[in-house]
Amino acid sequence: MEELTNTENKIAYSRQLYNSTVASLNMKVQSFPANLVAKVHHFQQEAYLEVPEEEKTTPKVNFDDLNGDK
Amino acid sequence: MLYEQIAMNKRRTGYVMAGFAALVVVLGAALGDLFAGSWLAGCFWAAIVTAIYMGLMIANSTNVVMDLNHAQEIHSVDQAPQLWHLIEDMAMVGQVPMPRVFIIDDPSPNAFATGNRPEKSVVAVTTGLLERLNREELEGVIGHEISHVRNYDIRLQTIALALSAAISFLVNLASNLMWFGAGRRDDDDDNSAGGILQLVVSILLIFLAPLAASIAQMALSRNREYLADASSVELTRNPQGLIMALRKIDDSEPMQAADPSSAAMYIGDPFKHQHKIGDLFATHPPIAKRIERLEKM
Structure with a gap:
């Protein structure tokens, strides 16, 4: 169970880190004085990592099926 | 709200650290003036003592802390x-x-x-x-x-600890010097009102500095x-x-x-x-x- 929780949290936090990095990039690209440098070197605003609604639901895991095999 | 709080806390930390550093320098100046007749030398030595303490504390803090706890x-x-x-x-x-x-x-x-x-x-x-x-x-x-x-924060805590250790060292030094009567040269024309006032302020500073140091340290934490x-x-x-x-x-x-x-x-x-x-x-x-x-x- 810990393994599953851990994996799910790692994914969620990676997404959070990506999005907060994108947010600070977008803010920098738009605000003075960094926007001037961004224009010269063609730094663009990036898109956030969105997750479709159907993937946000917690997957149901059933360990009972596995017990039979062991 | 969250980011405002973070910014406000950072600003406050800046004030406390600046006050702390000023306290060390002023204390050094008072000591120098009282015992060596030169406030500039006092500032200089106070800064050196503080730097040595800081080096010592940063060098070997982690393992000592883990053993202590x-x-x-x-x-x-x-x-x-x-x-x-x-x-x-x-x-x-x-x-x-x-x-x-x-x-x-x-x-x-x-x-x-x-x-x-x-x-x-x-x-x-x-x-x-x-x-x-x-x-x-x-x-x-x-x-x-x-x-x-x-x-x-951990580095900040170490620096604050070193600053207050340096302050208590300086104050100990001062009280020892006072005990042995190594006061400032008294053959000068120091009996003017300004001279006495200066003396009183210096002595007051020496007694109040450790108190101010611990208050600053606690406020910081x-x-x-x-x-x-x-x-x-x-x-x-x-x-x-x-x-x-x-x-x-x-x-x-x-x-x-x-x-x-x-x-x-x-x-x-x-x-x-x-x-x-x-x-x-x-x-x-x-x-x-x-x-x-x-x-x-």
Whole structure:
């Protein structure tokens, strides 16, 4: 169970880190004085990592099926 | 709201540190004026003493602190999977390297972080914390500790400790000199009112400096606690976990394994001193006030 929780949290936090990095990039690209440098070197605003609604639901895991095999 | 709090705390820390440094220099000037007849030399020597203390403290703090608090290092994920994974998560989202992990055998829930740089950081938690807190609450606490690492609070704490050690050294020196009557050259024309006033101010400074130093140190650590609470929520996006964790830490017995000199580093006061709100000498802000600020987020 810990393994599953851990994996799910790692994914969620990676997404959070990506999005907060994108947010600070977008803010920098738009605000003075960094926007001037961004224009010269063609730094663009990036898109956030969105997750479709159907993937946000917690997957149901059933360990009972596995017990039979062991 | 969250970012305003972080900015406000950083500003306040700046003021306290500036006041602290000014205190050392002014104290040095008073000493120099009183005993050597030159305030400039006093400033110079005070700065040197402070620098030496700082070097000594930064060089060998971590292992000493861990021994003092009876902490045992764990080396692999199998020894405490949940704790290890949570520290991994928070280090990743806080963008600091994975700290070393220590466990303190004590039934009272508490935790602290230390290390002078994020690359050399250490997080220690008690066995009581692992037993009594659920995953969500534990995550809030680990987020708080990683924030201390990320905000360079541990280095700041070391610097503050070195500054107050230097101040008490200077004051000891001064009182010894006074005892042996090595006062300022008295054959000069010092009997003017200005000379006497200067003398009184110098002596007052020497007596009040240690007091001011400990007040500044405590104020610093209280502000950093609020800041780490706010930053923890920035990492976990979940104020509720930290709020419940703080309640549990508050409602528990005092720690046995904690060392008094490291009390200010823990997330909650390990000795459960009863302080009035606004107490100048408390190392931690009252839990009720911390929860109140978290609830506003």
